[in-house]
Amino acid sequence: MTKQIRQLDRVVIRFAGDSGDGMQLTGDRFTSETAQLGNDISTLPNFPAEIRAPAGTLPGVSSFQVHFADYDILTPGDAPNVLVAMNPAALKANLADLPRGADIIVNTDEFTRRNLAKVGYQANPLDDDSLTGYVVHPVALTSMTVGALAEHDVSKKDAERAKNMFALGLLSWMYSRPYESTLRFLERKFAARPELVAANVAAFKAGWNFGETTEDFAVRYEVKPAKMQPGTYRNITGNAALSLGLVAAGVRSGLPVFLGAYPITPASDILHELSKHKRFGVLTMQAEDEIAAVGAALGASYGGSLGVTTTSGPGVALKSETISLAVALELPLVIVDVQRAGPSTGMPTKTEQADLNMALYGRHGEAPVAVIAPKSPADCFHAALEAARIALTYRTPVILLSDNYVANGSEPWLLPDVASLPDLRVEFASRPNSEDGTTFLPYLRDPETLARPWAIPGTPGLEHRIGGLEKADKTGDISYDPANHDFMVRTRATRIETIPVPDIEVEDPDGDARVLVLGWGSTYGPIGAACRGLRQRGLAIAQAHLRHLAPMPANLGTVLRGYDRVVIPEMNLGQLAHVVRARYLVDAIGYNQVRGLPFTAAELETMLEEVLKNV
Amino acid sequence: MSEPVALKLTAKDFKSDQEVRWCPGCGDYAILAAVQQFMPELNIPRERIVFVSGIGCSSRFPYYMNTYGMHSIHGRAPAIATGLSASRPDLSVWVVTGDGDALSIGGNHLIHALRRNVNLKILLFNNRIYGLTKGQYSPTSEIGKVTKSTPVGSADAPFNPLSLALGAEATFVARTIDSDRKHLQSVLRAAAEHQGSAFVEIYQNCNIFNDGAFDQLKEPATRDDFLIRLEHGQPITFGKDGQFCVVHPPGGFGLEVRETATTRPEEIVVHDATVSDPAYAFALSRLPGLDLRNTPIGVFRSVDRPSYDSVVQGQLDAARAKVTETPEQQLAALLNSGDTWTIL
Numbered sequence: 001m002t003k004q005i006r007q008l009d010r011v012v013i014r015f016a017g018d019s020g021d022g023m024q025l026t027g028d029r030f031t032s033e034t035a036q037l038g039n040d041i042s043t044l045p046n047f048p049a050e051i052r053a054p055a056g057t058l059p060g061v062s063s064f065q066v067h068f069a070d071y072d073i074l075t076p077g078d079a080p081n082v083l084v085a086m087n088p089a090a091l092k093a094n095l096a097d098l099p100r101g102a103d104i105i106v107n108t109d110e111f112t113r114r115n116l117a118k119v120g121y122q123a124n125p126l127d128d129d130s131l132t133g134y135v136v137h138p139v140a141l142t143s144m145t146v147g148a149l150a151e152h153d154v155s156k157k158d159a160e161r162a163k164n165m166f167a168l169g170l171l172s173w174m175y176s177r178p179y180e181s182t183l184r185f186l187e188r189k190f191a192a193r194p195e196l197v198a199a200n201v202a203a204f205k206a207g208w209n210f211g212e213t214t215e216d217f218a219v220r221y222e223v224k225p226a227k228m229q230p231g232t233y234r235n236i237t238g239n240a241a242l243s244l245g246l247v248a249a250g251v252r253s254g255l256p257v258f259l260g261a262y263p264i265t266p267a268s269d270i271l272h273e274l275s276k277h278k279r280f281g282v283l284t285m286q287a288e289d290e291i292a293a294v295g296a297a298l299g300a301s302y303g304g305s306l307g308v309t310t311t312s313g314p315g316v317a318l319k320s321e322t323i324s325l326a327v328a329l330e331l332p333l334v335i336v337d338v339q340r341a342g343p344s345t346g347m348p349t350k351t352e353q354a355d356l357n358m359a360l361y362g363r364h365g366e367a368p369v370a371v372i373a374p375k376s377p378a379d380c381f382h383a384a385l386e387a388a389r390i391a392l393t394y395r396t397p398v399i400l401l402s403d404n405y406v407a408n409g410s411e412p413w414l415l416p417d418v419a420s421l422p423d424l425r426v427e428f429a430s431r432p433n434s435e436d437g438t439t440f441l442p443y444l445r446d447p448e449t450l451a452r453p454w455a456i457p458g459t460p461g462l463e464h465r466i467g468g469l470e471k472a473d474k475t476g477d478i479s480y481d482p483a484n485h486d487f488m489v490r491t492r493a494t495r496i497e498t499i500p501v502p503d504i505e506v507e508d509p510d511g512d513a514r515v516l517v518l519g520w521g522s523t524y525g526p527i528g529a530a531c532r533g534l535r536q537r538g539l540a541i542a543q544a545h546l547r548h549l550a551p552m553p554a555n556l557g558t559v560l561r562g563y564d565r566v567v568i569p570e571m572n573l574g575q576l577a578h579v580v581r582a583r584y585l586v587d588a589i590g591y592n593q594v595r596g597l598p599f600t601a602a603e604l605e606t607m608l609e610e611v612l613k614n615v
Numbered sequence: 616m617s618e619p620v621a622l623k624l625t626a627k628d629f630k631s632d633q634e635v636r637w638c639p640g641c642g643d644y645a646i647l648a649a650v651q652q653f654m655p656e657l658n659i660p661r662e663r664i665v666f667v668s669g670i671g672c673s674s675r676f677p678y679y680m681n682t683y684g685m686h687s688i689h690g691r692a693p694a695i696a697t698g699l700s701a702s703r704p705d706l707s708v709w710v711v712t713g714d715g716d717a718l719s720i721g722g723n724h725l726i727h728a729l730r731r732n733v734n735l736k737i738l739l740f741n742n743r744i745y746g747l748t749k750g751q752y753s754p755t756s757e758i759g760k761v762t763k764s765t766p767v768g769s770a771d772a773p774f775n776p777l778s779l780a781l782g783a784e785a786t787f788v789a790r791t792i793d794s795d796r797k798h799l800q801s802v803l804r805a806a807a808e809h810q811g812s813a814f815v816e817i818y819q820n821c822n823i824f825n826d827g828a829f830d831q832l833k834e835p836a837t838r839d840d841f842l843i844r845l846e847h848g849q850p851i852t853f854g855k856d857g858q859f860c861v862v863h864p865p866g867g868f869g870l871e872v873r874e875t876a877t878t879r880p881e882e883i884v885v886h887d888a889t890v891s892d893p894a895y896a897f898a899l900s901r902l903p904g905l906d907l908r909n910t911p912i913g914v915f916r917s918v919d920r921p922s923y924d925s926v927v928q929g930q931l932d933a934a935r936a937k938v939t940e941t942p943e944q945q946l947a948a949l950l951n952s953g954d955t956w957t958i959l
Binding site: 025028032035038046181228229230232233234235244247248252254256258260277278279280281282283285287288289292295296297298299300301302303304305307321322329415417418419458459460461462463464465466467468469476477550582 | 631633660661662663664665667670677678680681682683684685686687688691694695696697699700702703705706723724727729785825832927930931934935937938942945946947949950951952953954955956957958959
C-alpha cells in the first residue's frame with residue numbers, strides 16, 4: 001500500500017521508558033539522524049539519579065525529548081507531538097505533558113497486569129476510554145523484536161534489549177530519517193560482538209519495515225531541512241561543547257590544561273571527555289575530594305598551566321576557601337559549576353539556576369571573581385574560551401555557570417574555524433620588574449589590566465613567596481598595614497569591575513517595545529521562543545540576555561532604564577532580579593520557578609502577555 | 616649525560632629577606648637553619664625549588680626560604696602541591712606542615728598524596744599542640760592532655776603520624792628531631808634522593824604551649840636509652856651501652872624490645888628500610904610507649920614505586936608521541952569529529 005506523505009514544519013518526540021530501556025541512546029540516535037537531514041534540533045534528556053530504579057516504577061522512568069524543525073528553533077519544545085512509551089510507567093509519567101491529539105506509541109507487551117498495578121493503574125488504559133482524544137498506536141515491540149531476531153545467535157535477553165532499536169526504526173521510518181549513521185554507530189558500539197551488531201541492525205530494520213507495512217501507520221511525515229547558516233555542523237551537548245572549549249583554550253593559549261575534578265552529577269561528563277584528550281597535553285586528575293580538585297588546579301596554575309576545576313553546586317561550596325585563596329594569589333583559575341537543583345543533594349539530575357548568589361558572593365572577605373554563563377549547549381564552547389580569556393588575562397578565578405539543562409541538552413553547532421578563535425597567549429614574567437631593574441615585585445600591576453605578573457617556578461631571578469596573608473602593594477610582602485589592606489581590597493574589586501566585557505545587546509525588531517525581558521544562562525531559549533510568539537501576534541517585546549554576570553556590561557543600567565517594565569524570568573527565587581534592583585534601582589519583576597525543569601515557551605508567553613496588558 | 620655543574624650555593628643563598636617571626640626559642644628556628652644549610656647539597660637551582668605550606672606556625676616556613684614558595688590554606692598544601700608536582704615534574708616540591716595542618720584539617724589530602732606517591736618531600740613539624748591559635752590540643756596530643764580547649768583533659772586518642780603514613784603505603788617514611796641537626800640533615804638527604812612521596816616527621820618543641828614535649832629524647836641523661844637510631848643494614852640495638860635490642864618474637868605480630876645480654880644475636884632484627892610490606896615499618900612505628908621510650912628515628916621505609924608525576928606525564932607523552940599535526944590542526948580535527956553535516 002502506498003503511504004500518504006505529509007509535510008510538517010516541526011515535530012516534538014519524547015522517547016520514554018524504564019532506565020534500562022536505552023531511551024537516552026535511542027533519543028540520541030534519532031537526533032543524530034535528524035541532524036544529518038539538516039533540520040534544526042534541540043534536545044532535552046530527563047532521567048532519574050538512580051542508576052537502575054526498580055524496573056517498571058514511576059521513579060525509574062527515563063525520557064529523551066527531541067524537537068526538530070525546518071526553521072531555527074530555540075527550545076526542546078514545550079509539549080510532545082509524539083510519545084513513545086515503552087511501559088505503563090512511561091505512559092503514566094508523561095501523559096500529562098501531552099496535548100490532545102498527540103500520537104502515543106505504546107509497547108503493549110509491557111502492559112501486563114503486574115506492570116499496570118506497579119504504577120497504580122486499576123485498569124489497562126489501552127482498553128478503557130482514558131486515552132480518548134489521543135491517537136494510540138499499540139505495538140507489541142518486545143515480542144516483535146524477539147520474533148525478528150529468532151534466527152539470530154543472541155540470547156533472549158539480548159533480543160529483548162534490542163527493542164529500543166525496533167522503536168527507533170519505526171520512528172525513523174515515520175519521519176523519513178536517514179539511518180546510515182545509526183548503522184555505522186551500531187557497528188562501532190558492538191565492534192567486539194558482531195552478533196549484537198547484526199541483531200540490533202535487524203531489530204532496527206524490522207521496526208522500519210513494520211512502519212512501512214502495517215496499516216496502523218497510514219501517514220509518513222517529512223520535515224524539510226532548515227535554512228541554516230552555511231558551514232559544517234555537528235550536534236553537541238553543553239558538557240561536550242564546554243570540554244572542547246577548554247581544549248581549545250589550551251591550544252589557543254599554548255598552555256597545558258590541568259583539570260582537577262571530583263565526580264559529581266551533572267558535571268562528570270566534562271572530566272570523562274577531557275581525560276580523552278591527553279595528546280593535547282590536557283592533564284586530568286580525579287582528586288580525593290572537591291577541595292583537593294580545586295587545590296590541585298590552583299597549584300597547576302601557579303606552575304603555569306591553565307588550571308580548571310569542574311563541579312556542581314555542592315562542590316563549589318567546598319571549593320569556596322580555595323577560590324578565595326586564588327583571589328588573594330591573583331592566579332588564573334576556571335571553576336565550572338554545572339548547576340543542579342539544590343540545596344544539598346537536592347535533585348541532582350534536574351536543572352536550576354540557584355547558584356548565582358553563591359558565584360557572586362559565596363566567599364569569605366571581599367573576594368570578587370568574574371562570572372559568566374552560557375546560553376545554550378553550543379554556546380558552552382565559546383563561554384569556556386571566554387572564561388579562560390578572562391582568567392588568563394586578568395589573573396583571576398572565573399566561575400562559569402552552566403546548568404543541567406544546557407549541559408545535557410543538545411543542538412546543532414556551527415563548527416568554528418580554529419584560526420578565528422580568540423588568541424589567548426600570555427606572557428610569563430621573565431625578568432625583574434622594579435624601576436631600577438634589580439628586584440622582582442610580584443604585586444606590581446599592569447596599569448591597564450591591573451593584573452600582576454605571572455612568574456612561574458623555574459624562572460631564574462624571580463624567586464618569590466606568595467600566600468593567603470595580606471600582601472603589601474607591589475612587593476607582596478606580608479602586610480598588616482590598615483591603609484594597605486584597604487587599598488588592596490579596593491584594587492581587587494576594581495580589577496574585576498573594570499574587566500571590559502561586551503555591551504549587552506537588545507533584540508527589539510521594531511524598536512517600539514516598552515517591556516524588556518532580561519535573562520541569563522540557559523533561559524535564553526524559552527525566553528526567545530516566547531518573545532517570538534508574542535511578536536508573531538503583533539505584540540512588541542524586547543529581549544536582552546546576560547552572558548557576563550560579573551562584571552556586568554557597562555550599558556546595562558541605561559538599557560534597563562529605557563523600558564517601562566523589566567521582567568526577569570529565572571529558575572531560582574529572584575537572584576538576578578535582586579542584583580539588578582540593588583545595582584540599578586530598577587523595579588524589575590521576577591518570574592520564578594524551581595521545578596527542576598526548564599521554562600516552557602508557552603508559560604513565559606502567557607506571563608509576558610499579562611505584563612504587556614498592564615503597562 | 617654530562618656531570619651537573621656545581622652551583623656553589625650556600626646556606627645564605629636560601630635565606631629570604633623576610634624577618635623570621637617565630638617565638639624566641641621555637642624549634643622551628645633549628646629546622647629552618649638545618650634546611651637552609653642542607654639545601655645547597657641538592658645542587659638544584661633555587662628557581663626550581665618550591666616550598667608549599669598550609670596554615671600554622673610551621674607554615675610560615677616558605678616566607679623565609681629564598682626559593683619559590685606558597686603559603687596556602689589550612690590543610691590543603693598537599694593538594695596544591697600535587698597539582699604543581701604533577702604538572703611540573705622538573706621542580707623539587709617541598710611541603711611544610713604541622714600536626715594540626717597535616718593530620719587534622721588536611722588529613723585527607725595527606726593520605727591521598729602518599730597513596731598516589733606524588734613526588735613531594737613532606738616535612739611534618741610535630742609539636743603535639745596548636746601553637747598559632749594559642750594552645751589547643753592537636754591530633755597528636757596525648758590522651759588526657761589538659762589545654763585551653765580541654766580543661767579536664769582531652770578525650771581523643773592521638774594519631775601516630777608514621778603509622779598513618781604507612782597505612783597509606785607511603786613509599787618513604789622517616790622521623791627526626793629538631794635539635795639534632797646532623798640527624799635531621801641525614802634524613803633530609805635520604806628524603807630528597809627518594810623518587811615519590813617522602814614523609815618526614817620532625818619532633819619540634821613548642822616552648823610556649825607544649826614545652827619539653829620531647830625532652831626525654833633530647834636530654835643527655837635519657838636520650839640514649841629512649842632513642843632507637845635506625846640504620847639500614849644494621850642490627851637494631853640501642854641504649855647507652857647497646858643494652859637494648861629489637862626482636863620479632865615468633866608467633867607475634869609486631870616487634871618487641873629486649874635486653875641485648877639475654878638475646879641471641881641472630882634474633883636481633885637487622886633494619887631493612889626496603890622491605891616491600893609496610894607491616895615491618897608499621898611495627899617499628901608502634902614501638903614507642905606513652906613516655907616516648909623506644910622511639911625509633913631515621914628512615915623506617917624507603918621503597919621504589921613509580922611517582923604520580925612520572926605516571927601521568929608518561930601517559931601524556933605516550934599520547935603525544937603519535938601526534939604529527941600542529942595543535943591547531945589537531946584541534947580542527949577534534950572539533951570536526953563525530954557525525955557532522957555540511958550546509959552549503
